[in-house]
Amino acid sequence: MRSFVALVRKQVLESRWTLLISFAALFGLGWLYVFVTSLNEAEIFKALSSEEGDRRFRWMQSMGVMERPSTASIIAAFWNSPLIEVMVIIWAIGRGSGAVGAEVERGTLDLILSRPVSRSTYLASQVLVAVVGLAVLAVGLPLGAIIGSQYNFLREPPTFLTLLRPAVNLAALGLPIFGYTLLVSALDHVRWRATTIGSVVTLAMFIARVVSVIPVLQKYRWRDWLDRITIFKLYNPVDAVGAGAELGYNLAVLSGTAAVFIALAFVGFARRDLPASG
Amino acid sequence: MVDGNLTDSTALIRTDGLTKSYGKFLALRQLSLEVQQGEIFGLLGPNGSGKTTTIRLLLGLLRPTAGRAWVVGFDCWTQSLQVRRLVSFLPGELRMYGYMSGMEFLRFLCDLREGDGLDRAVAIAERIMKLNLRRKIRMYSTGMKQKLALALAFSDPVDILILDEPTSALDPSARGEVLRLVREARAEGQTVIFSGHVLSEVEAVSDRVAILRKGKLMHVEDMHQRRSLRMLLLRFAGEPPARFPEELELSVRERRGEAWLLEHRGELGSLLRWLTTIAVEDLAIGTEDLHSLYEKFHGPDVVDEEDLD
Numbered sequence: 001m002r003s004f005v006a007l008v009r010k011q012v013l014e015s016r017w018t019l020l021i022s023f024a025a026l027f028g029l030g031w032l033y034v035f036v037t038s039l040n041e042a043e044i045f046k047a048l049s050s051e052e053g054d055r056r057f058r059w060m061q062s063m064g065v066m067e068r069p070s071t072a073s074i075i076a077a078f079w080n081s082p083l084i085e086v087m088v089i090i091w092a093i094g095r096g097s098g099a100v101g102a103e104v105e106r107g108t109l110d111l112i113l114s115r116p117v118s119r120s121t122y123l124a125s126q127v128l129v130a131v132v133g134l135a136v137l138a139v140g141l142p143l144g145a146i147i148g149s150q151y152n153f154l155r156e157p158p159t160f161l162t163l164l165r166p167a168v169n170l171a172a173l174g175l176p177i178f179g180y181t182l183l184v185s186a187l188d189h190v191r192w193r194a195t196t197i198g199s200v201v202t203l204a205m206f207i208a209r210v211v212s213v214i215p216v217l218q219k220y221r222w223r224d225w226l227d228r229i230t231i232f233k234l235y236n237p238v239d240a241v242g243a244g245a246e247l248g249y250n251l252a253v254l255s256g257t258a259a260v261f262i263a264l265a266f267v268g269f270a271r272r273d274l275p276a277s278g
Numbered sequence: 279m280v281d282g283n284l285t286d287s288t289a290l291i292r293t294d295g296l297t298k299s300y301g302k303f304l305a306l307r308q309l310s311l312e313v314q315q316g317e318i319f320g321l322l323g324p325n326g327s328g329k330t331t332t333i334r335l336l337l338g339l340l341r342p343t344a345g346r347a348w349v350v351g352f353d354c355w356t357q358s359l360q361v362r363r364l365v366s367f368l369p370g371e372l373r374m375y376g377y378m379s380g381m382e383f384l385r386f387l388c389d390l391r392e393g394d395g396l397d398r399a400v401a402i403a404e405r406i407m408k409l410n411l412r413r414k415i416r417m418y419s420t421g422m423k424q425k426l427a428l429a430l431a432f433s434d435p436v437d438i439l440i441l442d443e444p445t446s447a448l449d450p451s452a453r454g455e456v457l458r459l460v461r462e463a464r465a466e467g468q469t470v471i472f473s474g475h476v477l478s479e480v481e482a483v484s485d486r487v488a489i490l491r492k493g494k495l496m497h498v499e500d501m502h503q504r505r506s507l508r509m510l511l512l513r514f515a516g517e518p519p520a521r522f523p524e525e526l527e528l529s530v531r532e533r534r535g536e537a538w539l540l541e542h543r544g545e546l547g548s549l550l551r552w553l554t555t556i557a558v559e560d561l562a563i564g565t566e567d568l569h570s571l572y573e574k575f576h577g578p579d580v581v582d583e584e585d586l587d
Contacts, residue, residue, distance in 0.1 A: 002389050002392045002393055003389060003390045003391070003392060005389070006386055006389035006390055007390070010375075010386060013377075014377075106373055107369075107371060107372075107373030108373050108374065108375060110339070110367075110369045110373075111369070111373070111374070111387065112390060113337075113339060113362075114337055114339070114362060114365075114366075114367035114369070115362060115387060115390035115391055116359055116362045116363040116390070116391060116392075117359075117362075117390050118359050271341070272341075273339070273340045273341055274334070274339040274340065275334070275339075275340065276330055276334065276369075276370075276371060
């Protein structure tokens, strides 16, 4: 147990600045989107207050085509921003590629694994730090939003728990990315390859998601196929903050996919050779 | 079994046909040897001879292609964790965490052994190796890093020390200190595998020495026997004796014209008495260091079997 704690402590020490900066960025973004939502709501209110706006709103309401979205939904819609996803992706790829490949590359894995530490204990400590890190990062977003809402007027200020649901979805998005990068790292002896493969796969899935939602491409059959191969489809903060109809499924698929890759990484790492560095 | 090797089933470390290949390249070929408890076992050979591969196989860092290795009865691959509880390893190529201080480094690695040995490691590092443990490792010289790693290796409460080129970056006085610590470890009952390039150091501390070449075990030399070996270079006055008395344990190594080079492993007194009974024109008695034996397997005249094919 002491060795596991020592490994966790070392990894936290090594990744603390990345974690802190990413957390601060997400906290800031959470706050920023509350500020933007507050401005939006003020604009809408102003428009509705005018005679023309009021007439238009009443007409639309009578036609049943407009339901005012909740403040939480508007905030969550901003959370679809690639800026937010990038923070999680950087952490996931960084921790995954650094887990084994980087230690082999710099020759420090010998120091650890020549001690009575099992390979599974070593990898478990890496997984723990990465997963807890994802959770910490994701919490930064609702925390920023809640604190931001204390300083900005919102029509219906959301609760922390309401915003925590899309945050959990965001953390879960990072899990499979960490998983497949970890698998490559666990089998390799350099960091760059795991980083490259992890980045390319993630970027490809991101592009697939972007292409799949372009309206003019809806009629093509391959669009469905693109939609199925991307994990980004499973990150839906607006749904998570609202009815949450997809949240359970999204979390299950993201976590399940990550579990498969992480399990494969454990098997591969336990069976591989660890040649001398250099 | 190679000459000089032991066949005692109570050996602390045992390998049987241990082989490691990377594709077609054979890094280690059919290595079979045994190391006894309390023994200092030297591993000699140039780069690429299989020393580090052997060590990594013993530590379970590499999976054998064929054959097996055991440490205190534990299989080095399938029971590697149990093996590493009993072994402390000093890597040949030292890479450390530069952001840690010397103290943090020792504490971290001792924690990986459940905290055992930290006080002793600090004592060795500060008092014997004269290291400032408050400094960051990135500020240490290569020699200082090696001293830090040695302090850790010698402080681990283990049965076996595996030292891969432990003196490569050290100054002469520190080298002497390391050899003293190695002897001390043996005196305390620890078994030491000492891999190195410096023949004089391996010779000075080892009980037995294995010489490897291109992944193959060429020879195992019992250093106690070697230390009792005397070389006699002599020229007989007149006819040389037809045969030497058996009890003298004399054998002819080489003869060049009238000069005879003899090996003597027996008692010195009886040799001196015998020498007074024969007519000798010229005589020199000396010892033989490990270098000449090493040259036999690594000298410029050595041709590999596969090169002849």
